[in-house]
Amino acid sequence: MEEEVIEKVKELIEQKDSDMVKELLIDLHPADIAELCNELSPEEARFVYLLLDNELAADVLIEMDEDVRKEFLDLLPPEIIAKRFLDYMDTDDAVELIREMDEDKQEEVLSHIEDIEQAGDIVDLLKYDEDTAGGLMGTEMVVVNENWSMPECLKEMRQQAEEMDEIYYVYVVDDDERLKGVFPLKKMITSPSVSKVRHVMKKDPISVHVNTPIEEVVQTIEKYDLVAIPVVDSIGRLVGRITVDDVMDEVREQAERDYQLASGLSQDVETHDNVARQTTARLPWLLIGMIGGIGNSMILGNFDETFATHPEMALYIPLIGGTGGNVGTQSSAIVVQGLANSSLEVEETFKQVGKESVVALINATLISLLVYIYNFIRFGGAATVTYSVSISLFAVVMFASIFGTLVPMTLEKMKIDPAIATGPFISITNDIIGMMLYMSITVLLS
Amino acid sequence: MEEEVIEKVKELIEQKDSDMVKELLIDLHPADIAELCNELSPEEARFVYLLLDNELAADVLIEMDEDVRKEFLDLLPPEIIAKRFLDYMDTDDAVELIREMDEDKQEEVLSHIEDIEQAGDIVDLLKYDEDTAGGLMGTEMVVVNENWSMPECLKEMRQQAEEMDEIYYVYVVDDDERLKGVFPLKKMITSPSVSKVRHVMKKDPISVHVNTPIEEVVQTIEKYDLVAIPVVDSIGRLVGRITVDDVMDEVREQAERDYQLASGLSQDVETHDNVARQTTARLPWLLIGMIGGIGNSMILGNFDETFATHPEMALYIPLIGGTGGNVGTQSSAIVVQGLANSSLEVEETFKQVGKESVVALINATLISLLVYIYNFIRFGGAATVTYSVSISLFAVVMFASIFGTLVPMTLEKMKIDPAIATGPFISITNDIIGMMLYMSITVLLS
Known part of the structure; x- marks a missing residue:
């Protein structure tokens, strides 16, 4: 979205020139209108909104940034939210929207949906855990x-x-609504009209269970290159479908989450977030790092004679x-x-530690040898520092490799997100343990 | 894929029991057969392959892991590759496959494709840069x-x-093959049969240019929730389409690449890769870290009187x-x-540094104050260490924030992947500069 367009719209809104704003919006895709609204103040966005027809307004709303949308919805009474948006939305989008509200507002909004079938579907979908196929699916399907x-x-x-x-x-379902098959829409056009559905369909279609975790849904869709996947309940009845666009959002979000955790950011944060949010996202790990650093100074404090x-x-010390x-x-x-991509299973912990140890052995040998040569030239072979640094380095590389493997594996086994064990956690812990190893080895050798 | 199935297949292959292997494979999806082949030796995989019909063999091949596929294709003569696989593949998949071969083999394989139209399309597609829409598109479309x-x-x-x-x-195209519109397949079924195409289609469809960089294609598909996007040339002619499954692979790959760069891994590496590859992926940053550490020791060496x-x-020092x-x-x-997600532009460098400085100021003040209090209690207010550590910390946090912002921004401006400026690069550089600041401040104050 270009700056000029945004400025133009803001100007027109200030002049309350509805017709001109409408004309500007008419050719825009809902995703572009949403992008525009993200840049406007909630009041300005509200002005734009009231110009859109219901269908379009619903499409725009679901494309908006989560935090902008939240502010914006706070301005609107539950009745409007229900009648102007939820009635016109796909059920999966409606559920996403409702989950963002607090419980009181949820109830009130639901009670105002006019289409009873739609309201029923939404209420049913809300029962599923957010992190499962049931929580992501919608009921719109043929x-x-x-x-x-x-x-x-x-x-x-x-x-x-x-x-x-x-x-x-x-x-394709049987008389009891159990999923029996699937065929691409194209078959509707290319298959001879005399055929029965059961002869056209692909039997035993790939599907997921309502309780399947989202990560597994993502992997299934990716593996089989699908654009949508059917969701079945415990007795095999077709209850919904998940589309690839929702899955792609999940892939992106999960990758960003892992990356942020590995970089020491403790909550979802973007460059456009305000200073308060930026600071709170960073402070936790900085404070933990500070405590780690002070801890280190206490350990080293025992060796100030050395x-x-x-x-x-x-x-x-830095090396x-x-x-x-x-x-x-x-x-x-x-x-x-x-x-994350399932190429490694928790059961393989032992094997992975073994492999990691071999890699570590090679790296440790090489690095400590190089540093030994350097120190031999700088301080001579007889100096404590020459051998104690290399022996410590060797020990640290071996330890850090095995520790860095074991911790995320253990977290995964305990059903905790292993990504929290990356980034500052690993570097702070290894820093402290490295110092302990270094000092102990030095004292032993001198 | 379960261990038992794999073992069973291996056993059957050893007994050369083609019929039984065939029976086991018959119900499997190509992606599952590919997963199976990833676990087999190239010779075993070849045995499985020769049992598949051409269509299926082509589907399986494209789903295999890149390195397994490479080994496997090295076993086959160019003629077989052309006639058994390329003739039956979508053009975008065929191009991906051919790009993995060296140039001589490429030429030979291409000369053996029997379907001249297919061969022509592939040759045309190979002209586009791999990182653009043209390099990712296929020509199969209605x-x-x-x-x-x-x-x-x-x-x-x-x-x-x-x-x-x-x-x-x-x-939908005009008489000169220029892209004019698009409609979902569904319209074919729901639109009254008297209508003209031009009345059914959506005009000005979202499309990308052949030279559009892949990241932008990904963003467009994500933004507009498409399952495929048309690709046009410089005069607006429709030349291909990109499907969402290829885009999803790109999202995943890019996220993994950024994550690996941030974690100090210099090439694409997985847990299943062999020890040599694992070691070479890690050594570069470890060696750079080692040189950084030695550099640090030289800087600190100037202050051993201190x-x-x-x-x-x-x-x-560790803090x-x-x-x-x-x-x-x-x-x-x-x-x-x-x-990466386009929420930040290079033009905003100045603004971002400003915002970053405010966040840094808050964090720096808080952390140096806390450490000052701790040291005041431990060493007293008069000790050099008490104030020099806090002043240094403040300077380091301010510097590291601004430096950590400027370096990736500058790389992006120079069209270099900014992700290489994360991880070890930033921590090693900040480590060294931090030591210089610490020592200089200490000498100035004592």
Whole structure:
């Protein structure tokens, strides 16, 4: 969205020139209008909103940034939200919207939806856990009976499809509404009209259970290159479908979450967020890092005699700490990513630690050897620092690799997001343990 | 894929029991057969392959892991690759496959494709840059003329669609093949048969140019919730389409790449990769970290008198270095993510640095104050360490925030991937600069 357009709209809103604003909006896609609204104040956005017809207003609302939408909805009475938006939305979008409200408002909004079938579907969908297929699915889909002929099917489909934006698959059920098959919409056009649905459909379609975790839904859609996936309940009845656009949002969100956790940001934060949010997202790990640093100073404090007699020991503190941090981050990142894309299972912990140890052994040997050569030239072979730094480095690399592997694996086993074990957690922990190893080895050797 | 199934297949292959293997495969989805092949040796995979019919073999091949596929294709003569796979593949998949081969093999494989139209399309597609819309698109799509009636259109579509797996949109062109409109396949069924195509279609469809960078294609598909997007050339002619499954792979790959760069892994590496690859992916940053650490020891070496007289100064080396690393990582991660999802533009550098400075000021004040209180209690207000640590911390947090913002912004401006400025790069640099600040401030104050 260009700056000029936004400025133009703001100006027109100030002049209360509804006609001109309407004219500007008429050719825009809902996603573009949403982008525009993200840049406006809630009051300005409200002005734009009241110019849109219901269908379009609903489409725009669901494309808006979550926080802008929240502010905006706070300005509107529940009745308007229900009648102007929820009645015109796909059920999965409506559920997403309702989940963002507090419970009192939820109840009130639901009671104002005029289309009883729509309201019933939404209430049913709200029962599912947000992180499962049931929580992400919608009920808009074309469903036909396996015993119908293709012409019957076509007729029925014309009715069902009237209200839907886009359709990719036709789902086939038996008389008890159990999912039996699927066929792409294209078959409706290319298949001879005499055929029965059951002869056209692909049997045993790929589907997910209402309780399937979202990560698994994402993997299934990605693996089989689907644009939508049917959702069934415990007795195999078709209860909804999940579309690829929702799944793509999930992929993006999860990747951003993992990245943020690995970078020491404790909540979802963007460049456009205000200073208060930016600060609170960063402070937790900075404070933990500070406590870690003070802890480190206490550990090192026990060895100040060592520093007084061997001041050169202090020179390698950054090297030992930094290497531990780097190695640990690498190991834990590989594990977290492997767990996220299912190429690694919790059952493989032992195997992964074994492999990691071999890699660590090679890296540790190489690095400590290089540093040994350097120190040999700088301080000579007899100096404590020469061998104690290299032995410590070796120990730190070995420890950090195994620790960086074990921690996320253990968290996964405990059903805690392993991504929290990356980034500052690993570097702070390895920093402290690295110092303990370094000091202990130095004292032992001198 | 379950271990038992894999073991069973391996056993059957050893016994050369083609019939039983075939029976096991018959109900599997191509993506599942590919997953199975990923677990087999190239020779075993070859045995499985020769049992599949051409269509299925092509589908399986494109779903395989890139490195497994490479090994496997090396076993096959170019003629077989052309006739058994490329002839049966979507053009975008065929291009992906051919790009993985070296140039000599590419030429030879292309010369063996029997379907001349297919070969021509592939050769044309290979001309586009891999990172643009042209490099990702395929030519399989249903195209109709704007002047046709819906029944004409239906007839033509039946022919075109016969060979295609799945169709979501129908693209409309004028007599000069310029893209004029689009309509979802559903309209084919719900629109009255008397209408002309031009009255059914949506005008000015969202499209991308052949030279549009892939990141922008991804953003467009995500923003408008499309399942496919048409690609046009410089004079607006429709030349191809990109489907959402390819885009989703891109989202996943890019997120993994950014994550790996931020974690100090210099190449794409997975838990299942062998030890050599694991080691080479990690060593570069570990060696750079080592050089950084040695550099740090040289800087600190100039101050060993300071450590001899004030051994307590050494205690805070980890705190100063660690805080600089943490702050820098946070700042650069926010910038990299903002640039990746286009919520931040290079032109906003000045604004972003300003905002970052305010956030840094709050964090710096808070952390240095807390550490000051701690040190006041531990060492007293008169000790050099008490104020020099806090002043240094303040300076380090301010510097690291601004540096962590400026570096990725500058890289983006220079068209270099800003993600390389995250992770070890930022922490090593901030570690060194932090030490210089700490030592300079200490010498100035004592």
